[in-house]
Amino acid sequence: MMLSRAPKASFAPGARPRAVAPRSNRVRVVRVAATLTDLGEDGKILVAGASGGCGKRVVDVLSSRGVPVRALVRDVSKATSGSGLLAGVGSTTEVVRGDVFQYASLPPALDGCAAVVCCTGASDPRDPLGPFNVDFQGTLNLIAAAKQAGVKHFVLVTSIGADELINPLNLFWGVLFWKKRAEEELQRSGLTYTIVRPGGLKSKLGDGESAGNVVMAAPGTYGFPPRKSGSILRTQVAEVCVAALTEPAAANKVVEVIAEKDAPAKAWADLFSAVNWF
Known part of the structure; x- marks a missing residue:
């Protein structure tokens, strides 16, 4: 299948990545919405x-907080009918068709949006181009x-270990490699x-298992041994993403998150503020 690409793609499969200096929020002042209500008044969240x-x-x-959402899916009917994950979504959610593979489908989907939360990822282990096509391109x-649309904040979900070339997950067609390249872009x-x-x-959770509290750390903290690893509920990841939209300390940062049962509960502002990686 031919992919529709943005005008300036920086890599092709097998290309050598160029080094990127991470941006520092100490030298770049940004405006972050004070509340989700403020952000919602600026536009929808894609x-x-x-x-x-x-x-x-x-x-x-x-949706539970009354924020207007635009949910981007490849198949609206499949996502919203029967057992589809978006069946019965609230009145503040608009489900629209769009495909990150097809650039032309994205500007209409982003029209009127104030922020983006990107949770896409390759899912077919049989497709050797999946990570390049989905996680990168x-x-x-x-x-x-999003840049063309003038969105105010872009939250990207990747994975711990994204900066580790020698990681077993890269046997899945270089999935972490391509996630890292997307981070850099x-x-x-x-x-x-x-x-x-x-x-x-x-x-x-499993029987008798506790969700624990979110632990947040700088990039490179978790991953393949000897680094520490950990797990986290998808619901907790979603909470992190939503909090990032309104916490000033989250702007222009990479954070790694797991959950630990013995970790103390902390406010989002404290969690994001404690991560210094530049």
């Missing part, structure tokens, strides 16, 4: 990958369209961003 595990939960969190298309885009790297994703 959730890409809204019919997936994390994306659906981001839609749920925003698709994200680049969305970044370019977002960092150099000029958009205000937050990159959220969750640990192992869980949809629900």
